[in-house]
Amino acid sequence: MTAKVAILGRPNVGKSTLFNRLVGRKLALVDDQPGVTRDRREGEGRLADLTFRLFDTAGLDAAPRGSLEDRMSAQSEAAIADADVCLFVIDARAGVTPVDREFAGKLRRHGKPVLVLANKSEGRAGEAGVLEAYALGLGDPIAISAEHGEGMDALYDALVPFVKGEEDDADDEAEAAEAENRPLKLAVIGQPNAGKSTLVNALLGADRLLTGPEAGITRDAIAIDWSWRGKPVILWDTAGIRRKSRVTGKVEKLAVADGLRAIRFADAVIVLIDAGLEIERQDLTLADLAAQQGRAVVIALSKWDMVEDKQKRLKDVKEDMAEILPEIRGVTIVPVSAHQEKGLDRLMEAVFAAAEKWNTRISTGQLNRWLEGMLERNPPPAPSGRRIKIRYMTQVNARPPTFSLFGNQLDNLPESYVRYLMNGLRENFDLWGTPLRFNRRGGRNPFDKDRK
Template sequence: EKDETPDQETWEADAAPGAPKNADEILKIAIIGRPNTGKSTLVNRLLGEQRMITGPEAGLTRDAISTVLRWKDRQFLLSDTAGMRRKARVRERLEQMSVADAKRAMDFADVAVVLIDAMNPFEKQDLQIADMVVREGRALVIAVNKWDLIENPKELLSELRDKLDFSLSQAVGAPLVCLSALSGEGVQQLLPAVEKIYKVWNRRVSTAVLNRWLAQTIERHPPPAVQGRRIKLRYMTQVGTRPPSFAIFSTRSEALPDSYARFLVNGLRRDLGFPGVPIRLHLRSRENPYLTKK
């Protein structure tokens, strides 16, 4: 599987919106992050009641705790998880079980909200946790807690956006929500961001649109020749969602450079409306299966 850029075209009108199959489907959210970033306080704020144990001591939440929340006629299943420490610091058996519990909660989630501390944003472990979400193919929202303590919010927001897009190339454009779980400032922006990225994660594009896009992309920026021979990209289709997955049928697919595959993924994300979600691209060496054989 392989994961800069043709001129931008407007394709969204022809692309199917990313709505779930069942409007009553429960949207499952895992709230994860380093210890003591305010995960339980955030869940309590969303629920409007003191459902989780909170306090200044890191590690009060030992297990993943799930609670149903209804917002604007949609049900959300919130999982507040134990903080995910570096493996070297996971010494107690109880903490080992808590980290495993957090990973399981993420595995069963549709959207993972990675909560980071605005006072110490994007430490190495924050990025490792976010990268794990993307590698697992989940939709990602970054929530920056304790935003009310920041003196230069505009400058920091721009810095965080740049660092996020640079560090997580597989999720460029992922939602970034600044909030204070303690005061409630900005919390109202979180669920709309979750719902929006969930729709993108479920988005499906018609085969006709994909192949028009592929043809124009190849015309402007053809694949490089490898050992003097051109690689022909013949046909493209979407083979799945959650995350969006695509297959391209070509000659000598194994020879296509990784850089060109990334170029295609970046173009898909930008032109066809997939900001902020991981994209899977499968290259297959066979003919277009929909062509009539003579």
């Protein structure tokens, strides 16, 4: 049986534009003036391999009983009752309006599955509206641009559970398993002669890469398909990366560029440091580079079998990392000996644990309950006598976890206070060693129920 999908929302938010895009033809009239659509229009919707019956409705709007607008809203109510899933469209540039909130409550009372679509979200103008849409209490909003076709992949993923019938459940499980088994992209970086190729060979259990005492043997970033305990991995061995001032010759410059590109495409990065030498600024720079790129990071100390006072050496490295790399505070440090094949399993366990934290998502409710406690414990400062107000926060992305703070005067929020919040997140949600991102935004608080 074909699923029925209803497009709903107040007037002039782009419902008919979305309808036309999903049916692949300009069946519905589109104009800047509100109220162009009056009757419920139906069409055969298609999104990739999904097909469904699609309803375009008049704008949900408050109107006097018996008026034309009231009868138009009644048609929209009928579409809700008939639909298997509702697409509730808001205008991201206008933000969440009182009418949006009113009809979000009406949709909740109907009890039908609802997907919130923040339309017109292309560019920076719609970012705040997308975040405000969390306050509707209908789940995570999907940022789209019906006019430009942006966000259709996210809409596809959200529609799959509702549009595919029971006969497709086995296919859905297969797709979920495929997503679960997607290879982890792992890059191994470090200075020349740190033992990167030797480590990769030890992980693979074969002499796959050329090694030797000479520095700079590896030139290309070599990608190798591999599996660790049944988990697929794409493993990159990269050329040694020296300080920019020391890089000489066209070939070395190309090799370094190839290694940096591998970092950008990786999910996780092992920063390999020769444990037999003093940590150099370049070692820390490479770790910081991986963190700045937003990758999951693990530090590996190579040639551990050659270290005499192992306990002191490990303590010194941890202190250096904590002091100089606050962005990945608490990063896991794993001693390894590729020649003796020691520490390899522990290293890979740390890599997968770091990747899991890197993918962490925290609900808006959890975040704001946590934030309330942090603000009570240590309120923001009051520069020039005016206290900075942090009203709420939400997670806008993962890989790495990225959060937006909303409030007043956030441009004046000291970096020390941002670090206080970051460390609190790490402590409460076990995000140690993971790069975190914070955006600061002014504007209204969509969680303020007393706001008129």
